[in-house]
Amino acid sequence: MKRTLxxxxxxxxxxxxxxxxxxxxxxxxxxxxxxxxISVGGPEMDLQYDFREIGNxxxxxxxxxxxxxxxxxxxxxxxxxxxxxDADVYEYRDEEGSSIRFWINNASDxxxxxxxxxxxxxxxxxxxxxxxxxxxxxxxxxxxxxRLNAEEYVLRLPADDEMPLNDERRRGVYEFxxxxxxxxxxxxxxxxxxxxxxxxIFNFSAKEAPSIDCSKDHSKxxxxxxxxxxxxxxxxxxxxxxxxxxxxxLSWTVINQTIVKLRSGKEGVQYDILVSSGNHESYISLLMLx
Numbered sequence: 001m002k003r004t005l006x007x008x009x010x011x012x013x014x015x016x017x018x019x020x021x022x023x024x025x026x027x028x029x030x031x032x033x034x035x036x037x038i039s040v041g042g043p044e045m046d047l048q049y050d051f052r053e054i055g056n057x058x059x060x061x062x063x064x065x066x067x068x069x070x071x072x073x074x075x076x077x078x079x080x081x082x083x084x085x086d087a088d089v090y091e092y093r094d095e096e097g098s099s100i101r102f103w104i105n106n107a108s109d110x111x112x113x114x115x116x117x118x119x120x121x122x123x124x125x126x127x128x129x130x131x132x133x134x135x136x137x138x139x140x141x142x143x144x145x146x147r148l149n150a151e152e153y154v155l156r157l158p159a160d161d162e163m164p165l166n167d168e169r170r171r172g173v174y175e176f177x178x179x180x181x182x183x184x185x186x187x188x189x190x191x192x193x194x195x196x197x198x199x200x201i202f203n204f205s206a207k208e209a210p211s212i213d214c215s216k217d218h219s220k221x222x223x224x225x226x227x228x229x230x231x232x233x234x235x236x237x238x239x240x241x242x243x244x245x246x247x248x249x250l251s252w253t254v255i256n257q258t259i260v261k262l263r264s265g266k267e268g269v270q271y272d273i274l275v276s277s278g279n280h281e282s283y284i285s286l287l288m289l290x
Contacts, residue, residue, distance in 0.1 A: 024224050026237040029270070030285035045287060050079040051089070061090050063102045063111050066200070070100050078103065082188070083211040083261040087112055105210050111147070113205045129198075133166040133174065136195040140176040143193055143201050148209060153178040153191060172197035180212055185222055187212045187259040188270065211261040221259055221267040224290040230269075237286060238275060245277040252276065260287070 027044045054077040062071050072090030080086050087103040102114035131139070144150045156177040158164055165174060173196050180189035189212040194203035212218075224230060238252050256272040268289040275282050 024230070024233060024268075025289045026233055027287045027289065028237075028241065028284060029287045032283040043285075047081040047287075049081070051076045052079060053077065054088075061088065061104050063090070063092075063100070063104070063114060065100070065114060065116075070102075072100065072102060075101070077106075078207075080207070080211075081263055082208050083263055083265055084108075085112075085208055085211050085263075087207065103207060108210060111204075112207045112209065115203045116199075116201075130172060131195075131197045131200070133197075136174045136197060137165075137176060139195050139200055140174075140178075140193040143204060144178055144191060147204065148191065148206060148213075150178075152180050153189075154181055156190075173202075180209065182212075182218050182222060182259055185225060185259055186257070189213070208260075212259070218259060218267065221269060221290050224288065225257070225259070225269050230288065233288065234271065234273075234286065238273070238284075241284070242275065242277060249278045250275070255283075262289075266290075 029043050029045050029047050031043065057074055059074045060071050061074070062069050064070075070092040072092040075089040075091050078087045078089060084105070084107040086106045088106060089101065089103055092100040092102075099117040100114055101117070103112050104110070105112045141150065144153060156179050165176070173194065175192060175194045178191040178193070180187045180191075189206070189209040191206040191209065192203070193201065193205075196202045234252075234254075239247065239250065242250055252273050252275045254271055255274055258270050259267065260270050261267050266289055268287050271286045271288065273284050273286060275284060
C-alpha cells in the first residue's frame with residue numbers, strides 16, 4: 001500500500017514539474033512575404049474568421065441603438081478563433097433603404113458590432129447641424145460606457161506618421177480606438193467607434209472584447225510576456241524561419257504585442273514583427289502560447 005502511494009505521489013510530482021517547466025510555444029500565424037526567404041509553406045495556426053449558416057435561418061434578434069429598438073433578420077454566424085467570440089450576424093432594413101448590420105455574441109447575447117448604412121452615401125444627413133470634434137469624442141466615450149466597462153480601456157493615440165484624431169482631412173469622420181489594458185499590457189480587445197459629425201455613432205466594433213472579459217487572472221501570460229527568455233524564444237523562431245538568410249544580416253523589431261485568448265481557452269501573446277535581412281523587409285505575426 002505504501003509502495004503504491006509512493007508511486008502515485010511520484011507521478012503527481014513529475015506531472016506538476018513537467019507542467020511548470022514546459023516552455024512556451026511560438027507559432028507563425030501570419031506573414032507578408034514576397035522574397036521567398038521564409039522556409040515554411042505558410043502559417044502554422046489559422047486565426048481567421050469563418051462565416052457559416054448555423055441553426056434556424058429564419059430567426060430574428062433585436063438591438064437597441066440610441067434608445068431605439070431595431071429587429072434584424074439572421075444572415076450567418078461568425079466563427080471566431082478567439083475564446084467565446086462566436087457571434088450571429090443580423091441585418092435590419094427599412095423601406096427607405098436604410099440598414100443596420102449587427103453582431104450578437106453567442107455567449108453573452110449582447111451586441112458586439114453594428115454598422116449603420118444609409119442610401120446615397122449618407123447624403124441625407126448633410127443638412128444636420130455638425131458636431132464638434134469634442135462632441136464626437138464624448139459620443140464615443142458614452143457609447144463605450146454603455147456597452148463595456150470604460151474604465152478598463154484607454155484611447156489609442158495615432159502614431160507620429162498617422163493622421164491626427166481631429167485632422168480636418170478626415171472630413172468630419174472620426175474613428176476612436178480604445179484598447180483594453182491588463183496592467184501596462186495591451187490586449188486584442190480593441191473597440192473601434194466611428195462618429196460622423198453630421199450624424200453621430202456610425203460604427204461600433206468590439207468583437208474580440210468577450211474573450212478577454214471571460215477571465216480575471218492573466219498573470220501567467222503577463223509573466224511570460226515579461227520573461228527575459230521570451231526574447232530568446234522569438235529569436236530562435238525567427239532564425240529558424242529565415243534559415244536561408246545570412247544570420248549576420250538578420251534583424252527584427254516588434255511593432256506591436258497584444259495578449260490574446262484563443263478559442264481553446266489557451267492564452268498567449270500575439271507579436272507583429274518587422275524582419276529585415278539586407279535590403280529585404282517582411283512582416284510576420286508570431287503567437288507565443290503559454
